[in-house]
Amino acid sequence: MNSKSKSRLVELRRDLHERPEIGWREFYTTGRIVEELEAIGPDELYVGREIHREERLRPPTDEQLASARERARETGVDEGLLSKVEDGYTGALAVLRKGEGPTVLLRVDIDGLPQSESDGPDHQPAAEGFRSRYEKRMHACGHDAHAAIGVGVLEAVKESDFEGTFKVLFQPAEELGAGAASVVGSGHVEDVDSLLAVHVGLDVETGVVIPGIESFLAINGFEATFEGAPAHAGNSPQEGAHAIQAMSTAVGNLHAIPRHADGATRVNVGRVEGGTATNIVPESASLEGEVRGTTTELREYLEEHAVRVLESAAELHDCEVDVAFRDGAPSAECDDALVDAVSAAAAGHDATVTPDEGDALGGSEDATRLMRAVQRNGGDATYVGFGASNPTGHHTATFDVDEAVIPLAVDVLTDAVRSVATAE
Amino acid sequence: MNSKSKSRLVELRRDLHERPEIGWREFYTTGRIVEELEAIGPDELYVGREIHREERLRPPTDEQLASARERARETGVDEGLLSKVEDGYTGALAVLRKGEGPTVLLRVDIDGLPQSESDGPDHQPAAEGFRSRYEKRMHACGHDAHAAIGVGVLEAVKESDFEGTFKVLFQPAEELGAGAASVVGSGHVEDVDSLLAVHVGLDVETGVVIPGIESFLAINGFEATFEGAPAHAGNSPQEGAHAIQAMSTAVGNLHAIPRHADGATRVNVGRVEGGTATNIVPESASLEGEVRGTTTELREYLEEHAVRVLESAAELHDCEVDVAFRDGAPSAECDDALVDAVSAAAAGHDATVTPDEGDALGGSEDATRLMRAVQRNGGDATYVGFGASNPTGHHTATFDVDEAVIPLAVDVLTDAVRSVATAE
Amino acid sequence: MNSKSKSRLVELRRDLHERPEIGWREFYTTGRIVEELEAIGPDELYVGREIHREERLRPPTDEQLASARERARETGVDEGLLSKVEDGYTGALAVLRKGEGPTVLLRVDIDGLPQSESDGPDHQPAAEGFRSRYEKRMHACGHDAHAAIGVGVLEAVKESDFEGTFKVLFQPAEELGAGAASVVGSGHVEDVDSLLAVHVGLDVETGVVIPGIESFLAINGFEATFEGAPAHAGNSPQEGAHAIQAMSTAVGNLHAIPRHADGATRVNVGRVEGGTATNIVPESASLEGEVRGTTTELREYLEEHAVRVLESAAELHDCEVDVAFRDGAPSAECDDALVDAVSAAAAGHDATVTPDEGDALGGSEDATRLMRAVQRNGGDATYVGFGASNPTGHHTATFDVDEAVIPLAVDVLTDAVRSVATAE
Amino acid sequence: MNSKSKSRLVELRRDLHERPEIGWREFYTTGRIVEELEAIGPDELYVGREIHREERLRPPTDEQLASARERARETGVDEGLLSKVEDGYTGALAVLRKGEGPTVLLRVDIDGLPQSESDGPDHQPAAEGFRSRYEKRMHACGHDAHAAIGVGVLEAVKESDFEGTFKVLFQPAEELGAGAASVVGSGHVEDVDSLLAVHVGLDVETGVVIPGIESFLAINGFEATFEGAPAHAGNSPQEGAHAIQAMSTAVGNLHAIPRHADGATRVNVGRVEGGTATNIVPESASLEGEVRGTTTELREYLEEHAVRVLESAAELHDCEVDVAFRDGAPSAECDDALVDAVSAAAAGHDATVTPDEGDALGGSEDATRLMRAVQRNGGDATYVGFGASNPTGHHTATFDVDEAVIPLAVDVLTDAVRSVATAE
Numbered sequence A, B, C, D: 001m002n003s004k005s006k007s008r009l010v011e012l013r014r015d016l017h018e019r020p021e022i023g024w025r026e027f028y029t030t031g032r033i034v035e036e037l038e039a040i041g042p043d044e045l046y047v048g049r050e051i052h053r054e055e056r057l058r059p060p061t062d063e064q065l066a067s068a069r070e071r072a073r074e075t076g077v078d079e080g081l082l083s084k085v086e087d088g089y090t091g092a093l094a095v096l097r098k099g100e101g102p103t104v105l106l107r108v109d110i111d112g113l114p115q116s117e118s119d120g121p122d123h124q125p126a127a128e129g130f131r132s133r134y135e136k137r138m139h140a141c142g143h144d145a146h147a148a149i150g151v152g153v154l155e156a157v158k159e160s161d162f163e164g165t166f167k168v169l170f171q172p173a174e175e176l177g178a179g180a181a182s183v184v185g186s187g188h189v190e191d192v193d194s195l196l197a198v199h200v201g202l203d204v205e206t207g208v209v210i211p212g213i214e215s216f217l218a219i220n221g222f223e224a225t226f227e228g229a230p231a232h233a234g235n236s237p238q239e240g241a242h243a244i245q246a247m248s249t250a251v252g253n254l255h256a257i258p259r260h261a262d263g264a265t266r267v268n269v270g271r272v273e274g275g276t277a278t279n280i281v282p283e284s285a286s287l288e289g290e291v292r293g294t295t296t297e298l299r300e301y302l303e304e305h306a307v308r309v310l311e312s313a314a315e316l317h318d319c320e321v322d323v324a325f326r327d328g329a330p331s332a333e334c335d336d337a338l339v340d341a342v343s344a345a346a347a348g349h350d351a352t353v354t355p356d357e358g359d360a361l362g363g364s365e366d367a368t369r370l371m372r373a374v375q376r377n378g379g380d381a382t383y384v385g386f387g388a389s390n391p392t393g394h395h396t397a398t399f400d401v402d403e404a405v406i407p408l409a410v411d412v413l414t415d416a417v418r419s420v421a422t423a424e
Helices: A003-018 A027-040 A062-074 A079-085 A143-158 A179-184 A243-255 A296-316 A336-347 A367-376 A405-423 B003-018 B027-040 B062-074 B079-085 B143-158 B179-184 B243-255 B296-316 B336-347 B367-376 B405-423 C003-018 C027-040 C062-074 C079-085 C143-158 C179-186 C243-255 C296-316 C336-347 C367-376 C405-423 D003-018 D027-040 D062-074 D079-085 D143-158 D179-186 D243-255 D296-316 D336-347 D367-376 D405-423
Strands: A044-047 A092-098 A103-109 A164-171 A194-201 A208-210 A218-227 A265-275 A284-293 A320-325 A380-387 B044-047 B092-098 B103-109 B164-171 B194-201 B208-210 B218-227 B265-275 B284-293 B320-325 B380-387 C044-047 C092-098 C103-109 C164-171 C194-201 C208-210 C218-227 C265-275 C284-293 C320-325 C380-387 D044-047 D092-098 D103-109 D164-171 D194-201 D208-210 D218-227 D265-275 D284-293 D320-325 D380-387
Touching (some): A003 A405, A027 A044, A027 A062, A027 A079, A027 A143, A044 A079, A092 A143, A103 A405, A143 A164, A164 A179, A194 A405, A208 A336, A218 A243, A218 A296, A243 A296, A243 B265, A243 C243, A243 D243, A265 B243, A284 A296, A336 A380, A336 A405, A367 A380, A380 A405, B003 B027, B003 B143, B027 B062, B027 B092, B027 B143, B044 B079, B092 B143, B103 B143, B103 B367, B103 B405, B143 B405, B164 B179, B194 B336, B194 B367, B208 B336, B218 B243, B218 B296, B243 B265, B243 B284, B243 B296, B243 C243, B284 B296, B296 B320, B296 D296, B336 B405, B367 B380, B380 B405, C027 C044, C027 C079, C027 C092, C027 C143, C044 C079, C062 C079, C092 C143, C103 C143, C103 C367, C103 C405, C143 C164, C143 C194, C143 C405, C194 C336, C194 C405, C218 C296, C243 C265, C243 C296, C284 C296, C296 C320, C336 C380, C336 C405, D003 D143, D027 D044, D027 D143, D044 D079, D062 D079, D092 D143, D103 D143, D103 D405, D143 D194, D143 D405, D179 D367, D194 D336, D208 D336, D218 D243, D284 D296, D336 D380, D336 D405, D367 D380
Parallel strands (some): A194 A380, B103 B164, B103 B194, C103 C194
Antiparallel strands (some): A044 A092, A208 A380, A218 A320, A265 B265, B092 B164, C092 C164, C218 C284, C218 C320, D208 D380, D218 D284, D265 D284
């Protein structure tokens, strides 16, 4: 791609990096992307509610929405745009109608994480002035670059000889494991013949392309709410049923669910809250956690154990517990034809093509929901990784990506999209 | 007292009952009380910041203040008054200068609790329409009645033959164990010769007066903040140091600190919070708890154990912990002269006088800080209990008081105050 | 008493001190006591099985019996005697028939504890050569002195003007909370009009007599056996149900059962065992614990919570648990007539008589079962304490008693027994 | 092999199956094997102490030895043989000197497990009358068949054209992770050019041979002894430091050590014991556990975490802990030359040769110590698996092997041994 486009995409990535937003609250992010898309001029553009089913996983609270809207307004998001997303249905889908041919979908995700970014002098975003403006908000997984890549590919495909329909999905709420399921429910992927999902970083050097990543862990999240009985902690502790003690018993034992010989498993309690004041035996407490496994069976093994641990821990302290699982995400399978198409495209740009060596083991991706949806309809799908020489691991305060990955990914994906059309 | 005064005080109590406010945020409450006081016309009236030292225990957050201010404005609190308390230094002190004589202080507390009130048909405040307007806010310990009693005694003493100086302290933040220490630091109690503190309810019938309660538990609160290391819960769980696991290990073991043969002990973790998202090994978590014991030595025993549990639990999960204790409150000793004065006054109103039979065991009171301060200066103090036939225990959703206690307490306390002056 | 008798009793006490035996295995102890009794010549002498019902609480295992028998033989216990107790029904009851008059029972207990004795130079038994010969066996609660006192009183009453029937019960298995229930079942206490039980030490100085101790805690013991499923810990950890994890979850939560505002409570898990090898997920584990409370209600509160904790902890780890409670012991009530008789006797020997100031709080005593049995039949009972200037607490490795307590207790109890007969 | 030999080996296997013995106590087992070996007549025969270094890992207690010796005598073990092993140095090594040629070692292990065997009608050993005679003793891992195979190969190689030195090691204490290290220390493997270790079962069908298993987990065991302070559980619980609570805190948290993204990990606390009586705050408690990982680094990760958990849990309850790790075992690497030799031999007997597909994942083997020792000296080693259609998993009560594996393994291993000599 030309250097003018390249510098524009880098600028876009840095702009988004500076204003990370949590899933279902990507107000500024969606607005900024839509601005770019409108400049390119797709044939159709769907924003916010138009790309989602009504029922979402992990919707934000009214308070969270209010706070995010306020911040978006302060940042100067256009009110017209804001009106389309302010209820928390975020993201966008651009469509190019370029004659007869297959329907190809490129999916990128756009949300940030609820963690603070490093301000160390060695951290590039800090050194170059585009570190996150907000406490407890950070693009620590490269979704800022994904958004830029999506814009770049849209523009390049528009200008290319591609024949068919090309869609780029700027998906929200990936980190919540929620956005993909919602888009699947909207019907926008039903006509897709080929799906390309993309991720940068992966602890791999820039210039390396992994055309078919399958080593994602199946995942599911859950929330558990413990209800006990309040009591004065001094006068009548015996009359309470201590919800925080129940929750704490569960936390320890959840992490101690037996390992499984059939493959890798993960358990994490990532969030807890409970009680009101030190002198009241706490009546309620809640936790949010997740389980992952290399197969769906392992995930189910963990889910089953987790329920038993949660219910027994509640009972142990004379409390009740309500356990709600999310929809989760399965593991991925990549189709050879698409993997080959990406490999060829990568080779054409002097990239080093390597197979998935389990590098993603431990990670999960709700793109797998989109992949399964496309495959169920007879389409093909793959998940493409682009090394970006990230200095530290994903989800850490000093995560960053080598911006050289942006033009390379645009070029390789554009060529892969083109070759898919040709192959038909 | 006459029935007009009585019905006014009941009205005041119900008005406050309907609008309970948490400690350091008693904006409406202070305003309403000041209104009553101004109607009586004390010689001096100190409001908000004027009765506190600068450094407070457990100050509210800016956010909590903002939210409480907003609610107070909606309820129509006068802006002039609000300006005196809006920084969270609440409460008031009224002073009568009635010639030569001793300085007597009556202390009542005015704050509510962070719990929801019952809306059951058998619950008097619900049945008669003065149930708390707010979720998670309730006068579940009778401080609404205390405020009314304080107003009533001020008026009665003003009109009486009392000679000397009489002060009524409407103390905020008792439930936080914070208000008394702050008032002691202001100097307003340095000249006090006799201090009467008062509580209603106590699971005792209306008509019973306990002139000297000493069975309060010494208490202290603490906050512990655990800091671990974040990590992606799927990709690299081994790189995290799990602050929520550390906290959970502490919770279980805090409640299991050995009982002590020298007397009653209490431990409660009343509030926890931690983590950000299910897919991040949580980096931080915090808890708030308290310990109580029949003696200061027992409280110290618990404090010492609590620190060891917290620090070891942190270390166990490779985390750090910061433990901050509050100032706490000691146990009480009542002076015979005052106890006798109250007994005589109670007998004069056909009340049944009973000694403290440990009825308050389990409760704690930061009035004990005021009592110790007065006693250190050579003054006398006592803590007076008035039975109020409360249907259920303190700090429960159906707690209520028999309003007949209000005129009785006003009468008994007024006479006790008068007799103190005479006795000099 | 004369110095010859006194030195003989001290010698007896030291001989028993050197050879402590656990409850239901007091082979040497019973033999040595019987020897002394036969020298005195009671009218009737019941040994071993003759003073017990068949069904005992906490009977020893065959292995424990075999090992104790072997040790007894090595120590030279007479085979004839051993044949009467070798099945573990230990202890003895001596009866004097001295004409018409009331039946008075003196109860002393004779068993030791499973702990090792100090060999420090300041520990009298070590310094003077009568320290326990055995590891993990110690008279750390003064029962050696009790046995000597029992012998002394039998002799003194025999030689006295007492008229009536006098029994001295040398009760086994007090520390197991088991011996008294068994003797009650034998019928030997059915005709008793007055019961005196006795204890020395109590952290009180020699010369002090407490004629009626009531502050024992009600107690109950329990055993819980967890059954899970075994599995190879490396090949298939997921197939196991980890009995030791279940038990550990229970241990932590048992000690964290909420304190109770109505009085003192105690919980202790005193013994655990489980599993077979490091490479097998443990299939079974068991614990032994106890609960105590100032009232029977509190004990029941704890029992109820303990069962829930144990069952839920088992369920949490997919295990089953079998919980078996023992018979326990209630709290004591002393009859005034007997308390007065002891007080008078004590005063007659220049002892300092003091009421029970809760000094025994925390301790429990299965003598309370005998007391209740006698009282149910219309008899009187009391529990008498004799201070013995013990240098460190009961059940510690350096516990000891001032032997001067032995003649004093013999004299006071003898006079009390005599006065009971006279009073009739 | 001929059917007479075959039936003799099956008889031997069943005889051993009926009398399983724990590591370092294989008295009957060693005696019975030596009897067979003497019938074959090796050139040299080393028994018991002669094949071990002095310092052993996990030696048995005197009591365990005494009990095992007694059982061996009851079973009629020859006193001459018993004198060679009664101190617990068990096992045997037979040597054939057959001229010039390489030194080949076949290693089989002979110990049983501390678990009870099924008596269900579908369990072959129960149905056919050779179920374990003892409670808590079982050949649940096929070492009985290994011993028979070792005897069979010795006889077959003796009668074969093999030229060189052939040793068969009947190694004790494999399940303790202790026997191999001891034999390495004896020097008997220093001259070995080729080592074949063998295992049957592996959840694979009879007829399948895996010529080179490498997927063993690195392993280490540990013992932790907690020391607290005793106290009377009723009188002075506050004076105790509760070793069982400390241990329980450790148990829960050991199993909750974070999973690791680099590979499989295992943690198991397989044995606990603590305390003496319900009324004493337990002074001491101990646990035995193990950790495993796919690499040495993972094992070290677990060891490091385990130490921190154990020490912090002790500190949390004011106890001390002593942690002792064993020597552990590394993972295995198989040499191609030997793997090929076994493959060729297996093919020659119509066996199905399959590579290691991680079937052994989760298991560990102290044979890896012998393999490393041989490889360090320039020799080759491999670990050969023979499927035996085991109906249920290793280390379960219904584990069994298809005895058809015995002649197949003898034939394949004999041919492999012969071919090694030829290849030189």
